[in-house]
Amino acid sequence: MSKLLQDAGFRVTKPRIRLLQALSKAGKPLSIKEILVKMRTKADQVTLYRSLDALARAGIVDRVDQNSGIAQYEFAPEKPHHHHIICTDCGYMDDVSCEVQQFIQTPPKQFSRVTSHNFELFGQCINCR
Amino acid sequence: MSKLLQDAGFRVTKPRIRLLQALSKAGKPLSIKEILVKMRTKADQVTLYRSLDALARAGIVDRVDQNSGIAQYEFAPEKPHHHHIICTDCGYMDDVSCEVQQFIQTPPKQFSRVTSHNFELFGQCINCR
DNA sequence: GTTCTTGCAAAGGATTTGCAACCCA
DNA sequence: TGGGTTGCAAATCCTTTGCAAGAAC
Numbered sequence: 072m073s074k075l076l077q078d079a080g081f082r083v084t085k086p087r088i089r090l091l092q093a094l095s096k097a098g099k100p101l102s103i104k105e106i107l108v109k110m111r112t113k114a115d116q117v118t119l120y121r122s123l124d125a126l127a128r129a130g131i132v133d134r135v136d137q138n139s140g141i142a143q144y145e146f147a148p149e150k151p152h153h154h155h156i157i158c159t160d161c162g163y164m165d166d167v168s169c170e171v172q173q174f175i176q177t178p179p180k181q182f183s184r185v186t187s188h189n190f191e192l193f194g195q196c197i198n199c200r
Numbered sequence: 201m202s203k204l205l206q207d208a209g210f211r212v213t214k215p216r217i218r219l220l221q222a223l224s225k226a227g228k229p230l231s232i233k234e235i236l237v238k239m240r241t242k243a244d245q246v247t248l249y250r251s252l253d254a255l256a257r258a259g260i261v262d263r264v265d266q267n268s269g270i271a272q273y274e275f276a277p278e279k280p281h282h283h284h285i286i287c288t289d290c291g292y293m294d295d296v297s298c299e300v301q302q303f304i305q306t307p308p309k310q311f312s313r314v315t316s317h318n319f320e321l322f323g324q325c326i327n328c329r
Numbered sequence: 330g331t332t333c334t335t336g337c338a339a340a341g342g343a344t345t346t347g348c349a350a351c352c353c354a
Numbered sequence: 355t356g357g358g359t360t361g362c363a364a365a366t367c368c369t370t371t372g373c374a375a376g377a378a379c
Contacts, residue, residue, distance in 0.1 A: 084377075086334080086335070103369090114335090115336045117337080117370080118335055138263075138318060158311070165308050178285075181292070181326055184324050189320040194316075195312050195313050210358085212354095213358095213359065213360080244361045245343095246345080250360085251359085269342085270342090
């Protein structure tokens with residue numbers, strides 16, 4: 072974790088180490104509230120917001136938005152780019168590979184390039200059907 | 201507009217008529233604030249929130265979320281299901297056909313069915329490059 | 330010693346809830 | 355008339371900003 076921060080030009084601080092550890096251990100996207108709970112030591116929410124914002128810019132965490140109005144963050148280094156499918160009943164979440172590139176060979180007219188994308192699936196898991 | 205509301209079991213009220221007219225005329229997703237401006241008569245924001253929620257459930261409007269923390273709504277009846285590409289510089293928006301179904305032949309393991317999805321592209325339009 | 334970070338307080342902005350008045354069917 | 359709707363006020367929730375104290379390098 073320290074090297075990750077140093078290489079990105081960040082200072083190595085306890086809140087950030089614990090933040091990354093919590094995210095890494097979770098292995099799935101977490102909200103700020105969830106991260107706070109998972110971090111052993113209490114940290115200020117504001118610090119989390121600022122750290123996550125910086126880490127997201129640096130590509131160390133991925134920001135995931137599930138149209139819930141609550142941002143979630145996922146530890147990026149351990150997994151290749153991917154998306155998620157979420158059970159609308161129980162919230163169970165699975166990873167889904169990204170096949171978006173396959174059908175965006177050329178940018179839509181009026182656009183010179185596609186820089187990023189959202190893609191999330193929603194459904195019912197086998198336990199909730 | 202009236203028939204649309206009636207068929208869905210809603211009462212025909214002025215705020216809802218104006219809301220739908222504004223959305224229809226716009227032809228693209230609008231935020232609550234934008235809708236308020238486009239409606240001739242001033243309406244209460246709360247009424248909009250409630251109406252849009254009901255209309256979205258009924259499928260008369262589509263809710264679009266662009267990870268901005270601000271919900272947008274689009275008049276559904278005039279366009280088939282589609283997605284959007286948004287210029288990250290100027291906000292210009294284009295429609296994109298939905299080809300998601302093509303690569304979700306079978307639901308991911310652990311899931312019995314896929315009920316909905318998000319898909320938004322971000323990029324740079326030809327005027328902003 | 331600088332400069333980046335943190336934490337606390339407070340502000341900001343979107344959305345929701347409560348409730349009485351209103352009006353469509 | 356009765357129940358869905360509206361509008362106003364206030365509350366809630368997530369996120370951002372300001373600023374002084376604290377900690378890395």
